[in-house]
Amino acid sequence: MVIAKLIDNVWATRKADNMNGLKLMLAEITGGRKNGEQIVVCDVIGAGIGDRVIVASGTAARQALGDNSIPIDSAVIGIIDDSCKPV
Amino acid sequence: MVIAKLIDNVWATRKADNMNGLKLMLAEITGGRKNGEQIVVCDVIGAGIGDRVIVASGTAARQALGDNSIPIDSAVIGIIDDSCKPV
Amino acid sequence: MVIAKLIDNVWATRKADNMNGLKLMLAEITGGRKNGEQIVVCDVIGAGIGDRVIVASGTAARQALGDNSIPIDSAVIGIIDDSCKPV
Amino acid sequence: MVIAKLIDNVWATRKADNMNGLKLMLAEITGGRKNGEQIVVCDVIGAGIGDRVIVASGTAARQALGDNSIPIDSAVIGIIDDSCKPV
């Protein structure tokens, strides 16, 4: 997984089947050599812009949604506690 | 997922089984550290050259096509709304 | 797999289902061109901060936990012996 | 997928089970930020040195071979038409 900061919402009216109602957000990886790499993530745990989150990729992302048929490859799996020092 | 801009069509007369009729396009990742990385993506939602799209990879790409036996690893899963500010 | 050093704990009170009780840690890849890349890993073999570990990704990470439904994509699969020279 | 140019054959007399008779080639990614990255790919559609090809990775590569038990992670899935302008 990687640590990323949620920086924006992503809106796509035309999209693949099974994606209606999914919340997509733009995240930027923070810390280490990948700092600044941007990814689009799916959120189902109530994260918001500005949150530092843990992002999982691949099959893990679909496990987080509980439905392997949804065509996404990246999802928020945790919101890092504020007390956790920034990386 | 990543955000990319569709920049060209890709034509391959000789190809693997199960790929007849698939639309392949060249996309360039926009924003962040991967800016400018090029990938070939499959589109089934009617995207065109110039569109900013969301691209999913791996098994998610085949979920977007609804057929896991097609040998592709990257697909357009959404067209970003024009009202969404460029990344 | 990659070799990484565990550098911190990661705390996330709000997280995806199936993740309660999982120990998450921040690791930094050591050696080679990816030196300094940071990843969040799950540990079930008792590793601690400062340990040099072997990290597996993707499905392999969930195999290490023995439960493919857990939404993680990276796990510690071994603690490198102290007698093994640093990379 | 990525676009790559086939630059050489790769010969390995000692190899894993299920790989007898497979044609392996060295490919170099062309275009974009990954330009010059080298990968070993499996070809079953009759591509040759000098061809510009589309390469799929992961499970997609094994789908191209029609046998998920073969331990390869990269395969040629299309030969780009000569009329398609170089990327």
Add this chain to the structure above:
Amino acid sequence: MVIAKLIDNVWATRKADNMNGLKLMLAEITGGRKNGEQIVVCDVIGAGIGDRVIVASGTAARQALGDNSIPIDSAVIGIIDDSCKPV
């Protein structure tokens, strides 16, 4: 797949279940833009330090071991013939 040179053994007394007896080695990718990237690979075909090998990742690595429950994501699938010119 990638071409890498085996440069050392990796010893881990404490490790995940299902990994007893597995031979782990440190490999360094050779050639192209990833030259010098280090990975830990599993070997079951009798490769040794100094050998140039083909390394497969993900599910393919577990196929090479013939057991998808082993938590590894990278394995040697072939030893490149000496007659094959260095990349």
